[in-house]
Amino acid sequence: MLIHELLSEYRAGRTSPVQVMERVLDNIERAPQRNAWVTLLPRKRVLAMAQALVSRSPQELPSPWDAFAIKDNIDLAGTPRPRAAPNTPTHRPSPHS
Numbered sequence: 257m258l259i260h261e262l263l264s265e266y267r268a269g270r271t272s273p274v275q276v277m278e279r280v281l282d283n284i285e286r287a288p289q290r291n292a293w294v295t296l297l298p299r300k301r302v303l304a305m306a307q308a309l310v311s312r313s314p315q316e317l318p319s320p321w322d323a324f325a326i327k328d329n330i331d332l333a334g335t336p337r338p339r340a341a342p343n344t345p346t347h348r349p350s351p352h353s
Contacts, residue, residue, distance in 0.1 A: 267314040273306035295335060 259267075265271040281299055284292070 263314070273309040274303055275307040277302050297335065 262271070262276060266273065266276075280303060284290075284296065
């Protein structure tokens with residue numbers, strides 16, 4: 257499904273950010289050999305973030321799907337950020353990241 261289709265489904269009330277993220281996480285779990293993600297947030301945390309979007313109006317959020325993934329060199333509080341070199345220690349972002 258394309259981003260604009262997701263947004264259309266969301267605005268029409270046919271799906272929610274929680275339902276979409278559940279499907280995404282299920283797909284990731286079914287195909288771990290793809291190694292598409294360096295670090296996955298815990299399912300509970302992802303779904304809590306998605307739930308926070310449910311209470312907001314779709315018109316208030318031009319595209320809730322924009323922040324679908326965070327590149328592995330971007331800080332996210334509470335999440336390790338691997339460095340590019342394999343022998344470089346992992347960086348732990350500050351709580352304000």
